Amino acid sequence: MRRLRMGLWAVAWMVVSPALGWAQATPDPADSTLRLWLRADLGVTTDSLGGVQSWADQSGEGRDAIQPTESRRPTVSATGVGGRAALSFNGQFLTAPLNIDPATVPDVTMLVVFNSKTAATTRRGLLSHDDGGYDRTIGLDDRSGTNFGYFTGSYANSFFTLVPDTSYLVTAMYTPTTFSGWLNGEQKVDAAPVANGSGLSVFHIGGNVAFSEYWLGDIVEVIVYYRALTSDERSALETGLGRRYGIPVQNPTLVKADHTTRPGALALRQNSPNPFNPTTAISYQLSAISNQKKGMRV
Numbered sequence: 274m275r276r277l278r279m280g281l282w283a284v285a286w287m288v289v290s291p292a293l294g295w296a297q298a299t300p301d302p303a304d305s306t307l308r309l310w311l312r313a314d315l316g317v318t319t320d321s322l323g324g325v326q327s328w329a330d331q332s333g334e335g336r337d338a339i340q341p342t343e344s345r346r347p348t349v350s351a352t353g354v355g356g357r358a359a360l361s362f363n364g365q366f367l368t369a370p371l372n373i374d375p376a377t378v379p380d381v382t383m384l385v386v387f388n389s390k391t392a393a394t395t396r397r398g399l400l401s402h403d404d405g406g407y408d409r410t411i412g413l414d415d416r417s418g419t420n421f422g423y424f425t426g427s428y429a430n431s432f433f434t435l436v437p438d439t440s441y442l443v444t445a446m447y448t449p450t451t452f453s454g455w456l457n458g459e460q461k462v463d464a465a466p467v468a469n470g471s472g473l474s475v476f477h478i479g480g481n482v483a484f485s486e487y488w489l490g491d492i493v494e495v496i497v498y499y500r501a502l503t504s505d506e507r508s509a510l511e512t513g514l515g516r517r518y519g520i521p522v523q524n525p526t527l528v529k530a531d532h533t534t535r536p537g538a539l540a541l542r543q544n545s546p547n548p549f550n551p552t553t554a555i556s557y558q559l560s561a562i563s564n565q566k567k568g569m570r571v
Contacts, residue, residue: 298513300496302333309336309371309476309497313349313358323348325360328367328478338367338478347479353491354388354440355518362488363390366480371497373402373409374471375449380501381409383445384510386518389413389490392437394420397488398481400445400495405483408472411445411454412481412488423452426468433461442511442520446501458511458522493518 300310309332316329316337324346328338340346345365353359360367373381383400391397394415401410407424411432414422418431423445433456435441444455447467454462473483478495480487494514502510508524515522 298509298516300332300510302331304498306498306500307332307496308334308499309369309495311338311369311478311495313353313360313493317349317358317360319349320346324365325349325367328360330369336369336371338369338476340365340367350491354386354493355520357493357518359387359491359493360479361491362479364487364489366482366487367478368482369476369478371402371476372474373447373476373497374474375409375447375469376471378499380448380499381446382498382500382502382507383411383447384442384494384496384514385411385445385492386440386442386494386514386520387488387490387492388440389435389437389488391489392420392435396481396484396486398477398484398486399443399479399488399492401477401481401483402472402475403481403483404471404473406470406472409447409469410481411443412486423454423462424469425452425466426470430462430465432456440518440520442514442518442522444507444511446507448501455507455511457515457520458508458524 300307309330311328312331315331317325318327320326320343324343325348326340326346330336347360347362347365347367350359350361353361372378385400387399394413396415397413398410399412401412402408403410403424407426407428410424413420413435414429417429419434421432421435422429423432432454442457446453447469450466450468451464452462452467453460453464479492496510511522514520
């Protein structure tokens with residue numbers, strides 16, 4: 274019998290109670306605004322040469338990121354970020370059928386865990402749907418002031434100074450008029466003005482493809498929501514990602530408890546993805562507030 278340990282910091286910790294304001298440490302596929310979730314340890318299909326043909330979307334939306342051209346396929350690094358498997362990019366990219374046009378999707382939150390093999394200000398897109406109009410994009414850019422920037426609709430603006438061979442967790446939140454950005458849980462950009470255009474109707478991972486500006490480094494996880502996350506939601510996800518990949522996160526917060534209200538009953542919900550994957554998340558609710566570790570025999 275294997276023993277599954279479940280606790281506050283475990284990936285399987287999925288306590289959800291809207292009345293308490295608790296938030297999840299991993300994305301919930303039941304959330305209809307979760308539109309893309311890619312993890313390098315789940316759903317990666319490679320060709321005979323080791324190139325990544327597809328990266329399966331774990332959100333339940335079926336927006337798999339693909340690369341039909343063999344020479345443009347990233348490879349898999351067994352210990353790319355935090356000792357975990359990652360996709361390695363060097364002139365390659367993947368495309369997901371995801372539209373983040375502000376007219377269609379006013380608010381979008383993107384979380385990405387990655388590293389870079391260079392700090393040079395050569396322009397390199399990390400996540401992008403740019404078609405030439407400085408559309409919603411983050412990555413290395415020599416026009417941004419710092420070497421890592423974001424697109425505003427008319428130029429590239431400063432986000433933070435990237436150091437090579439360092440693991441990062443970045444949260445980028447766009448609204449029709451503002452951009453906010455967090456680095457390892459610390460806010461670096463607070464509601465800076467933007468006026469992004471429509472951009473492409475697809476989403477590129479590992480490059481600003483319109484200008485052949487490709488990432489050089491590893492990407493291990495990408496999460497996209499069609500809304501602006503609350504502070505508690507963002508912090509919980511950042512804490513969970515930081516824990517998973519060994520990235521120290523500023524002001525980690527998993528639970529914001531209102532002790533005047535308690536869940537009404539015990540509940541155990543469907544796991545996701547199915548238990549034949551390397552990992553699975555089990556959502557449950559306690560009838561009393563508790564930070565104790567729980568043991569489950571499976």
